[in-house]
Amino acid sequence: MPTAQEAYEELAHRERERHLLASSAAVLSWDERTYMPSRGAALRADQLALLARLVHERLTDPRVGELLDILQDSDLARGDTPQAANIRAWRHDYRRAVRLPKKLVEELARATTLGQQAWQEARQRADFALFRPHLEKIVRLKREEAQALHEQGSLYDALLDEYEPGMTVEQLTRVLGELRRQLVPLLQHILASRRGCPQILQRHYPVDRQEEIGRQVATAIGFDFSAGRLDRTVHPFCSGIGPGDVRLTTRYHPRHFGQAFFGVLHEAGHGLYEQGLSAEAFGTPIGQACSLGIHESQSRLWENFVGRSRPFWEYFYPAVREAFPEALGTVALDEFLLAVNYVERSLIRVEADEVTYNLHILLRFELEQALLTQDLPVADLPAAWNHILYDLLELRPENDAAGCLQDIHWSAGLFGYFPTYTLGNLYAAQFMEKAHADIPSLKDHIRHGRFEPLLDWLREHIHRHGRRYLPGELCRRITGRELSAEPFLRYLRSKYAELYGLGHA
C-alpha cells in the first residue's frame, strides 16, 4: 500500500494526464467553433466523444477511489494547505462522478443531443410543441441525476453543486429574493429618469476597426496575446486551454458597436482569470477556476464595473472616437457614456443591460426549480414564463421564440447554471467594493489607463487560488462577509444617480 505522500503524487500525476487530455479536447472544441471545415463535423464529434470517454474513465477509475481512501485520513488532508484543498476537490469530483450510473450519463448525452436539435428547430419555428417531449425527457433525466447525486439539501442543490460548489438553493433564494425585492422598484426609478440615445451605437462601425479596437482594449487591461488569441465565431466564448494558451472569441456586427466591444471585454475578463491561474498547479484543482459564478464575476467586472464606468471611458473614449470618426466624431463623452449604459426592458436575456439582466435570471431560476420539483409541468412552461416575465419586466413576448425558447441551456441539460450569471454580478460588486477600499486611487488609475493595480489585486485575491477555497469561502475571505445583493444594489444606485444626476433611490 502506498504512503499518503505516494498516493498524493500518484493521484496528482493521474489528474495531470486527465487534464492534458481534457485540454487537448479543448483545442479541438475551439477549432470546431472557429476554423474547422464544415465537412469535418462528423470526424470531430467522434474525436471529442473518444476524448470525453477517456477523460471520464480516468475520473471514475476505481484506483482514484483507493488513493482517495488512503489520503482521506492522512495528515495531508488536514489544515489550510494546497494539498488538503486538492484532496477535498478531488474527493468532491470523484464522488459526484461515480454516483452517476453509466446508463444515465449515456441517456442524458443522447437526450440532450436530440434536445438541442429539436430546440433549434422549435425556436426557428417558434413552436414549443416540437421541443416539449424532449424537455420532458430531459427534466425527468435531470431529476434522476439529481437524485443520484443528492447528499443533503434539495435536489436542485445537487445540480447547482456542479457549477457552484457549496452554494445551496436556500442561500440563493435568500440572496436573489432580496435582489428581486429591491431591483424591480430600482428599475422603475431608473427608467423614470432615463436619458441618452442608444442609437449612437448602431451607426456604421467598420468591422476591421472593431477588431483592432478589441485587441487594443484586451491588451490594455492586461490580456497577454503571447499566451492567447482573439478569433471570430458565431457564439462567443473564452477557452482556457491551459498555461500559456487562453483563447477569446467574438463576433462583429458592422452596425453594433457594443456587441463586439463589450463582448471582447467580457471574454477577456474570463481570459485574465485563466491567465492568472497557477501554471505550476496545472492539472490539479488549485490550478483550476473556482466556480462558474467566480468566473463570471471576472468577466462582468471588466465588462461592466470597469468597462461601462466613467473613468474607463475618460481614458479610452479618445481612442474609440478616433477609430470611428464617422460614427462618433460629434458625440461627446457624456453622451457616449449614457448610450453604453442605456437601460430598457427587453425580451432577450443576452441583449439585456446590466440592470434588467438579473431579472431574466430570476425568471429562469424560479422556473427551473419548479420544473425539477414537478410543481410545473413542462406543458405549462410557456404560460408560466410569460406570467413571471410580465411581473418582472412588464413585457409579453410575441411568441415562444422570444420567450421560453430563447436559450439553449435547458435543451443541453444545463439546470442550475443560469444563477451563476447573476452570482457573477453579485460577486463582482462585492469584490469591487473591497478593491476600491484596498486601492483608494483605483478610479484614478483607471482614468489614466493603469489597469495593473486592479488586475494585480484580482490575481492576488482570486486568480492564484484556483479551487483552493469554495466560492462562498473565497468571498468571505476577501470581503469579510457572506455573499449579499447589497453591494450590487449600492453599485447600481450610485452609478445611475451619478449618470442621471438623481438623488439616491
Added chain:
Amino acid sequence: MPTAQEAYEELAHRERERHLLASSAAVLSWDERTYMPSRGAALRADQLALLARLVHERLTDPRVGELLDILQDSDLARGDTPQAANIRAWRHDYRRAVRLPKKLVEELARATTLGQQAWQEARQRADFALFRPHLEKIVRLKREEAQALHEQGSLYDALLDEYEPGMTVEQLTRVLGELRRQLVPLLQHILASRRGCPQILQRHYPVDRQEEIGRQVATAIGFDFSAGRLDRTVHPFCSGIGPGDVRLTTRYHPRHFGQAFFGVLHEAGHGLYEQGLSAEAFGTPIGQACSLGIHESQSRLWENFVGRSRPFWEYFYPAVREAFPEALGTVALDEFLLAVNYVERSLIRVEADEVTYNLHILLRFELEQALLTQDLPVADLPAAWNHILYDLLELRPENDAAGCLQDIHWSAGLFGYFPTYTLGNLYAAQFMEKAHADIPSLKDHIRHGRFEPLLDWLREHIHRHGRRYLPGELCRRITGRELSAEPFLRYLRSKYAELYGLGHA
C-alpha cells in the same frame, strides 16, 4: 477465443480508436504550426507527448498480436480483398512497432529533440562541429533501430520500409543509378540551350492577391474547401486530419510568385490524395495513404507535371496576369512559361527546379547509406557532401549551412526519407504517361481548365485504394511495369525539347 470475423472486427475497432487519437494529435500539430500562441508551446509538447504515448500503447498492445495470430491463418487473410490487405498492413505495422525496444524509442526521441535544437543553432552559425556529436548519436541509434527492425536485405532497407514499404535499397540503387547516369548529361544539354528570365517571378506580387490566386488554383484542380482549409505557416505542409478535414498551409513572399503558387499546388496535390481516400475505411490501412513516395507523386504531379505545363498555363495565365497586372502586364505566355520552368544549378534542395532537384536527392541517398553502414564517419560528412555535390552539380557551398546543414531531416532521425521525394517524381511520370494513354484528350482538358478527368483517373487508380497494395505493386497494376527512371527522363526530354525548340537529347 474469438472467431476470425470477431477478431477482425475487434482489431478494426481498436485501430479506428487509435486513429481517432492520432487525428486529434494532428489537429493539435496543425494548430501548433498555424495559430497557437507562442507561450502555449510547453503545454502543447506535453499534450502531444501524451497522445503519442496513447497511440503507441494501442499500436503495441499485446492484444493486437493475439488478434493478428488468430487472423493470420484464417480465410480473411487470403486473396485480393480489402480485409486481407488490412490484415497484411496491420501485421506489418505491429511487427515493426513491437520490435523496437521502448528504451531505444525514448532515446531516439530525446536525441532527435536535442539534435534538432543543435542543428538549428549549427545551421544558423554555419558550424558543423556544434551538430556533429548529436548526429553521431542519432546515426548510432538509427543503426540500432535498423538492426532491431531488420528482417532481410540491408539495414537501410529496414528504415526505408517505414516510408516506402516493400522498396529495397537494391531496387532503389538500380533505378536511381539509371536516373543519375542520364540526368547529369541531360542537365548539361538543357543548360546549354536554356532560355528565359526567372526575374519575372521576383517582381512585386501583393500577398493578399497571391492568397486569392492560391485558393483559386486549389479550387480549380478540385480541392474541396468545405472539407479543407488553406492557412499560413513558416514551413508549409499538408495535414490530412481525416475524412472531411484536410488542411493545406503555405507561406507568401511579396517578391516571389513561385514559392506560394507552386507551394499551394504541391500541398493541394497532397490534399487531393487525402480527400480521395475512402472515408468509410477511416482508421484502417485501406483508408490510409499508400506510402510517402506515392503521396509525393500526387503533389509533384499537380505541381510540376500539370502546374508547369503549357496547357495548364494556356488556361490559367490570363487569371494570374489579371491578378498581377504590374508584374505581368507585359509578359507573354511563352516568356512566363520559360520563367516557371527555368533550370539552374543551385545549392539548396528546396529551391531547386524539377531537373536538378533529383540530383540533390541522389547526394543525400548516397551519404545517408554511407553514414549508416559506417563507411562514412560523421566527421567526414561535410567534405563528402561537398565532393559529391561538385560531381553532380559543379558547385561548392560557401559554408555548411548551404551544404550538409541545410535540411532538418537527419537531425530529426529521418533516414530513408529523402529518396521518397525522387520516387514521387518517378511515380508521377510513370502514372502520367499512363493517364495520357488512358485519356487521349487530357492535354486538351487541361487547356480548358477541366481537371476532373485527371483527378477522377487518380482517384480511381490510386486514391481510393489507400494501402490496399504496396507501392511497387500499385505501380505495376496501374502501368503494367516496374518503377523505372525512363518515363521521368522521357518527360524531361520532351518538355525541354518543346520549351527550347531542341532536338531530343
